[in-house]
Amino acid sequence: MTAVLQTRGLCKRFGALTVADNIDFTLEAGARHALIGPNGAGKTTFVNLLTGRLSPSAGTVVLGGEDVTRLSQQERIRRGLGRTFQINSLFRGLSVVDNVSLAVAERRGVSGRLFRPASQLSEVRDEAMELLRSLGMADDAQVVIANLAYGKQRLVEIAITLAMKPRVLLLDEPAAGVPSLETHRILDVLDALPAEIGILIIEHDMDLVFRFAKRITILVNGATLLEGTPEEIAADPRVREVYLGERHE
Amino acid sequence: MRHNGSYSASPRIGLLEWLPWAIGVAAFFLMPEYLSLGARILIFILYALSLDLVVGYAGIVTLGHSAFFGLGAYAAGILSARFGVADPALQLLVAMTACALMGLATGAVILRTRGLTLLMLTLAIASILLEVANKATSITGGADGLSGIVVAPILGLFRFDLFGKTAYWLCLAVLFVGWWVTRRLIYSPFGASLVGIRENHVRMVAIGSPVPRRLLTAYTISAVLAGVAGALLTQTNQFVGLNVLSFESSGELLVMLILGGVGRIYGAFIGPVVYMIAQDMLAKQFPEYWSLGIGLLLVIIVLFARDGILGIIDRLVALTRKEAR
Numbered sequence: 001m002t003a004v005l006q007t008r009g010l011c012k013r014f015g016a017l018t019v020a021d022n023i024d025f026t027l028e029a030g031a032r033h034a035l036i037g038p039n040g041a042g043k044t045t046f047v048n049l050l051t052g053r054l055s056p057s058a059g060t061v062v063l064g065g066e067d068v069t070r071l072s073q074q075e076r077i078r079r080g081l082g083r084t085f086q087i088n089s090l091f092r093g094l095s096v097v098d099n100v101s102l103a104v105a106e107r108r109g110v111s112g113r114l115f116r117p118a119s120q121l122s123e124v125r126d127e128a129m130e131l132l133r134s135l136g137m138a139d140d141a142q143v144v145i146a147n148l149a150y151g152k153q154r155l156v157e158i159a160i161t162l163a164m165k166p167r168v169l170l171l172d173e174p175a176a177g178v179p180s181l182e183t184h185r186i187l188d189v190l191d192a193l194p195a196e197i198g199i200l201i202i203e204h205d206m207d208l209v210f211r212f213a214k215r216i217t218i219l220v221n222g223a224t225l226l227e228g229t230p231e232e233i234a235a236d237p238r239v240r241e242v243y244l245g246e247r248h249e
Numbered sequence: 250m251r252h253n254g255s256y257s258a259s260p261r262i263g264l265l266e267w268l269p270w271a272i273g274v275a276a277f278f279l280m281p282e283y284l285s286l287g288a289r290i291l292i293f294i295l296y297a298l299s300l301d302l303v304v305g306y307a308g309i310v311t312l313g314h315s316a317f318f319g320l321g322a323y324a325a326g327i328l329s330a331r332f333g334v335a336d337p338a339l340q341l342l343v344a345m346t347a348c349a350l351m352g353l354a355t356g357a358v359i360l361r362t363r364g365l366t367l368l369m370l371t372l373a374i375a376s377i378l379l380e381v382a383n384k385a386t387s388i389t390g391g392a393d394g395l396s397g398i399v400v401a402p403i404l405g406l407f408r409f410d411l412f413g414k415t416a417y418w419l420c421l422a423v424l425f426v427g428w429w430v431t432r433r434l435i436y437s438p439f440g441a442s443l444v445g446i447r448e449n450h451v452r453m454v455a456i457g458s459p460v461p462r463r464l465l466t467a468y469t470i471s472a473v474l475a476g477v478a479g480a481l482l483t484q485t486n487q488f489v490g491l492n493v494l495s496f497e498s499s500g501e502l503l504v505m506l507i508l509g510g511v512g513r514i515y516g517a518f519i520g521p522v523v524y525m526i527a528q529d530m531l532a533k534q535f536p537e538y539w540s541l542g543i544g545l546l547l548v549i550i551v552l553f554a555r556d557g558i559l560g561i562i563d564r565l566v567a568l569t570r571k572e573a574r
Contacts, residue, residue, distance in 0.1 A: 091448035101256035117260035
């Protein structure tokens with residue numbers, strides 16, 4: 001196994017507040033890895049450090065063997081780092097297929113063309129439709145996002161990121177806000193994702209985490225408390241204490 | 250009716266889209282006594298179109314678009330009055346170049362900001378230019394305006410006549426080119442990515458789009474179009490006044506665009522037509538109170554038709570279709 005994404009001694013401080021405390025983390029190629037922890041543990045901060053939305057106070061981020069700590073979000077995206085957002089971040093006035101097409105066009109490097117009609121780039125649209133079909137969303141392709149059910153919007157969120165053909169995929173609470181009856185659809189989609197993509201999922205829904213992840217890391221107060229297989233995590237007494245004990249009244 | 254650049258929209262020019270041009274040509278023959286107003290309207294349509302590209306498509310809100318309109322007007326005027334260049338094509342070219350450089354230089358700085366900050370900065374740039382034009386009297390004529398502008402016959406054939414016939418055709422032809430270019434841009438992948446930026450700035454960054462460069466390109470193209478409109482005004486009037494750079498000019502323009510409908514291409518056509526004809530008629534009927542009429546028109550639009558006149562038409566069409574079913 002090779003590491004596709006790695007952090008060494010990653011720290012982030014806002015003034016006196018330490019939100020990432022010396023995190024060493026490794027994501028293997030093709031991994032199904034979950035990051036869990038109580039509210040305010042610094043999970044989203046950690047993701048933002050990985051994507052380059054935040055720059056660390058100390059430590060390094062290594063993507064595919066290359067130190068990307070100083071690289072911008074765009075440069076990391078171009079090197080195969082994709083993410084979904086915890087809160088839907090879609091192009092609400094556009095149709096589902098147009099949402100995906102924008103990302104396909106960026107990846108193919110044709111999005112800056114000034115004069116040729118976009119609709120003549122049929123390969124962009126075809127690829128977007130193909131992707132939607134693989135997610136079972138072909139019927140919704142023409143629907144404008146604002147008129148789409150929330151659970152399906154979460155799938156569009158994933159579709160846009162997949163359109164970028166990432167080697168590493170960071171899923172920030174893919175099932176957040178989705179009615180529990182529909183989470184199985186999200187899980188079906190996650191299960192069907194290409195095996196070679198290394199996936200890090202951040203999720204509160206423990207059923208989903210334990211069914212999906214082969215490996216779990218627990219983050220508490222900005223530091224890794226524990227890492228192991230789902231069985232090891234479930235058996236560890238500290239997990240119950242920190243994760244389930246104090247914060248869940 | 251709403252024209253969103255996208256990967257599914259057909260770029261074919263619909264039958265209805267030829268209507269403005271048919272009207273434009275017909276107006277020349279049917280209303281020969283209104284040609285000077287007609288030319289002014291055509292100029293403002295081009296000006297509004299340039300604004301629609303940034304406000305309606307790229308989502309850059311600006312109150313300083315008069316900077317480019319005025320720069321174009323002065324560039325063409327100064328070239329003729331101070332350097333004796335009377336060739337209209339050359340005047341347009343110099344105005345375009347000046348505005349492209351200005352758009353690039355100011356856009357590179359101010360487009361890093363968003364929202365109210367950006368709004369203030371656009372306002373500041375227009376104010377600075379206005380003050381420069383006011384003070385540099387030896388070049389611009391200052392508050393007296395710039396006169397002594399000569400425009401040679403177009404292609405050496407068509408003289409600028411007293412009745413504004415040549416000016417009208419020139420404006421119509423240039424507007425046609427400006428419309429064609431803008432429409433091409435909006436239907437291109439570039440146009441689609443502008444709409445993406447307008448809809449969700451953060452996500453465009455997250456899918457790897459070079460957002461600042463896209464915005465700067467749009468801003469510069471828009472500046473050039475506004476500059477062409479300004480230069481046309483100079484050629485039509487053969488005079489440039491400070492008011493081309495004023496805040497009122499930018500504000501009035503934004504009002505016209507909102508009146509017609511933002512982000513629809515043809516809102517930029519309908520807005521100036523309705524606004525300027527209403528203004529012309531009201532000013533004749535009530536020379537003292539005409540601005541009250543314009544004010545009422547605006548209140549009605551803001552209260553009942555947020556998406557402008559084209560928005561009303563959209564809704565009426567949807568309603569009749571529903572009933573027909």
